[in-house]
Structures are given as C-alpha cells and as structure tokens.
Amino acid sequence: MKRISHYLILLVVLMIISACSNGQEKESGEGEATNTSTNEQFDLRLATVVSPPHPWIDMAEYFAEEVEKRTDGNVKVSIHHSGSLGDDETTIDEMRLGTVDFVIGGTQNAASFIPRLQVFGLAYLFDDMNHFEKAIHHESEIFSYFENEFTEKNLDIKLLALSGGGTRYLSNNKHEIATPDDLKGIKLRLPGSPIESDIWSELGALPSSLSWNEVYSGIQTGVVDGFESTLSGYTGSKLYEVAPYVSLTEHLYMATHFSVSELTYNKLPTEYQEIIDEVAIEAAEIGTEKGKEFDEEMLAELPEHNVTITEIDREEFVDILAPLHDDLAEDLDAKELLELIRTLK
CATH class of the missing domain: 3.40.190.170 (Bacterial extracellular solute-binding protein, family 7)
Incomplete structure (x- = not known):
C-alpha cells in the first residue's frame, strides 16, 4: 500500500508540472505568429x-x-x-x-x-x-x-x-494656372490633410475635403473647380473629361x-x-x-485628350510655400522629422 501511495504522489506531481509547463508556453506565445501549418491556405x-x-x-x-x-x-x-x-x-x-x-x-x-x-x-x-x-x-x-x-x-x-x-500636378476646369495669383478663388479638392489646406489657402485657393472617388462628380456639379494629383490618377479616373487644364506644378512627390x-x-x-x-x-x-x-508616358498623351498643359513660374510658388515648412512642422510636433528629411539632401 505504501508503494502504491508513493506512485500516486509521483503521478500527481508530474501532472502539476505538466500543467504549469503548458500554461507558461501558452503565456509566452501570446502576440506571436501562429504556429499554423504552412499547408493552410x-x-x-x-x-x-x-x-x-x-x-x-x-x-x-x-x-x-x-x-x-x-x-x-x-x-x-x-x-x-x-x-x-x-x-x-x-x-x-x-x-x-x-x-x-x-x-x-x-x-x-x-x-x-x-x-x-x-x-x-x-x-x-x-x-x-x-x-x-x-x-x-x-x-x-x-x-x-x-x-x-x-x-x-x-x-x-x-x-x-x-x-x-x-509627381503631383494641379488640374482644374476654369482656366490656365501659371502663377499663385491664378489660383485665387479656385475651389480646390484636397485629401483629408489639414496641412495641405493651410498650404493651398496661402496661395489663394479655397480648399475643400472630398473623397477621391467623388472628384469627377464634384467637378461636374461645381462642388470643386480643381484638384491636385498624379497624372496616373488623373488619367485612370478620366478626369481630363471634366478638368482639361493641367499645370506642371510638380509640388509634391506622391x-x-x-x-x-x-x-x-x-x-x-x-x-x-x-x-x-x-x-x-x-x-x-x-x-x-x-x-x-x-509621368513621362501620360504627359505625352495628354494632348490626345484635348488637355491644355501650362508651365508655371516655379519660383513664385516656392517663395511663398518654402517659408511655411518650419511653422507647419512645428504645428505637427514634427520639427525633428523635418530636419531629418533635410539632412538626406
């Protein structure tokens, strides 16, 4: 009887150790990749x-x-x-x-x-x-x-x-835009980024937040007059049909x-x-x-869509916008990030 009792005690101890070990493994595996079989689809x-x-x-x-x-x-x-x-x-x-x-x-x-x-x-x-x-x-x-x-x-x-x-360019359905003065009063669609609203307001435009998929109808109905985008976005969404003026601002890289x-x-x-x-x-x-x-291919194709292409006075735009960088970065608590970008030149 004494020997059986010893066996029973040993068995209980082993079961406790096994349970603790499994618990530790479960805890240590939290948040890690699942050990799923790589045959799973x-x-x-x-x-x-x-x-x-x-x-x-x-x-x-x-x-x-x-x-x-x-x-x-x-x-x-x-x-x-x-x-x-x-x-x-x-x-x-x-x-x-x-x-x-x-x-x-x-x-x-x-x-x-x-x-x-x-x-x-x-x-x-x-x-x-x-x-x-x-x-x-x-x-x-x-x-x-x-x-x-x-x-x-x-x-x-x-x-x-x-x-x-x-590269991002400016497009609209009103007239050619070559200088900042030409932007005054233009209702401009922008992505949901407050900093871009500040930038284009400084140039005299009237910013409006609008989903990209609503730009075509927004131009048609007069909700906005223009927008800025890559030529891929402009051409892929056939926006040349409603906004036939493209200014080569090259203000942003996408x-x-x-x-x-x-x-x-x-x-x-x-x-x-x-x-x-x-x-x-x-x-x-x-x-x-x-x-x-x-950019290169689609710029060459724009005349086929009856698009008017306008060169801009780049320095006029830069002179107005470059001085805003530090203040806008400070508003974002991103001055360190801005300096980091500048060091990469």
Whole structure:
C-alpha cells in the first residue's frame, strides 16, 4: 500500500508540472505568429482607391503574384481597386478590424490616423526625386520613424513599406494656372490633410475635403473647380473629361503607404510573414519606378485628350510655400522629422 501511495504522489506531481509547463508556453506565445501549418491556405484582400492604369495597381499585382508563388499557392491576395471596398479612411478602419488585409494608399489620406504623415504634404519639401527616394527607402531613418509611429499609435496596423507613385500636378476646369495669383478663388479638392489646406489657402485657393472617388462628380456639379494629383490618377479616373487644364506644378512627390492588418499578419506562419515583408518592399520599389514611367508616358498623351498643359513660374510658388515648412512642422510636433528629411539632401 505504501508503494502504491508513493506512485500516486509521483503521478500527481508530474501532472502539476505538466500543467504549469503548458500554461507558461501558452503565456509566452501570446502576440506571436501562429504556429499554423504552412499547408493552410489564406485568402486575403488588398484595397486601393485608384483605377488602372496606376503605379499602385502595378504594385498590388506584383505583390499578389509573388506572394502566391513564394507560398506555393497557400496565400492568395485579391485586389480590389477603384475604391470598391471604400475610400482610404474606410479601408484603413476595416484593416484595423481585420476585414481588409492590405491597403495601398496615399500618406495624406492616412494622416487622420498618423498625423505626422502630413509632412509629406509640405509642397516643395524635396529638392528632387533622388532626395525623395532616399527618404522613403526601407532602410532609411524616415521609414523607421514611421514604422515606430504605426506601432506606438496602437492602430493594429503594420507599415510594410513606403513608396512613390509619381509627381503631383494641379488640374482644374476654369482656366490656365501659371502663377499663385491664378489660383485665387479656385475651389480646390484636397485629401483629408489639414496641412495641405493651410498650404493651398496661402496661395489663394479655397480648399475643400472630398473623397477621391467623388472628384469627377464634384467637378461636374461645381462642388470643386480643381484638384491636385498624379497624372496616373488623373488619367485612370478620366478626369481630363471634366478638368482639361493641367499645370506642371510638380509640388509634391506622391508618398504612398503599403500597410497590413496586424490581425492578419499575426495569424500567418512566420515563414509567410517573412515573405510578405520581403515582397512588399520589392513592390514598393516597383511603385516608385512605375510612377516615374507613367509621368513621362501620360504627359505625352495628354494632348490626345484635348488637355491644355501650362508651365508655371516655379519660383513664385516656392517663395511663398518654402517659408511655411518650419511653422507647419512645428504645428505637427514634427520639427525633428523635418530636419531629418533635410539632412538626406
């Protein structure tokens, strides 16, 4: 009997140790990638507001194709363009809930979530495309800065990459705009970035916040007279039909965020997370290069759409807007970020 009692005691002790060990393993695994078999399949959704042809579509297509290929078909990414899943802010909200998995969009339209992204809306901040590309490179301090911003805001969104997407120009349906004086009284559609409202107000325009997918009808109905965009956005949405005047302001380089829902990311096996990270960076580089290609091609095609192209007096615009940089950055509590960008010249 004594020997049986010893066995029973030993058995109870082993059961307690096993239970404690399992509890510790469970606790240490919280927040980490799921140890899902890499044979499990995932069907994910990527949203973007633009219509093809557009560099963001090229980014999305490359990303979807390469992710499926490198995961042996176990991760499939469907592309939902033209705002079919909602505008930028809606899809970012959906990404926080995990109902949209990826978003490729303009940084200015994500500024309500990450206010310091508005720094990319400072007109004539970058000296040239090379300066801009240094800032958005995945190994730059600027990317690391915003990667941390996404984390610290507890948005449940992970920034995968920053990209380009072309140069932004001014378009309207009233008349040619060559100087700041020509902008006075123009009702100008802008993304939801307060800093851009301040900038264009300084030039005499009347800013109006409007979803990108509402710009065409907004011009038609007189809600707005003009807008600023890349030529890809202008052409892809056939805005030349309602706004036939394009001014070559080149005031901004299109800054793009490529983001993923953390709820989606964390349910993927580590192997697939690494593939997502890798391919997103490659796609971002394609977006930047395609943006430059599209600018050149589409500028040459504008006359076919009966578009009036106007050169501007760049120095007049720069003289008014460059002095605003420091004050606007201070309003954003982003002076350190602004100086960081300046050091990359």
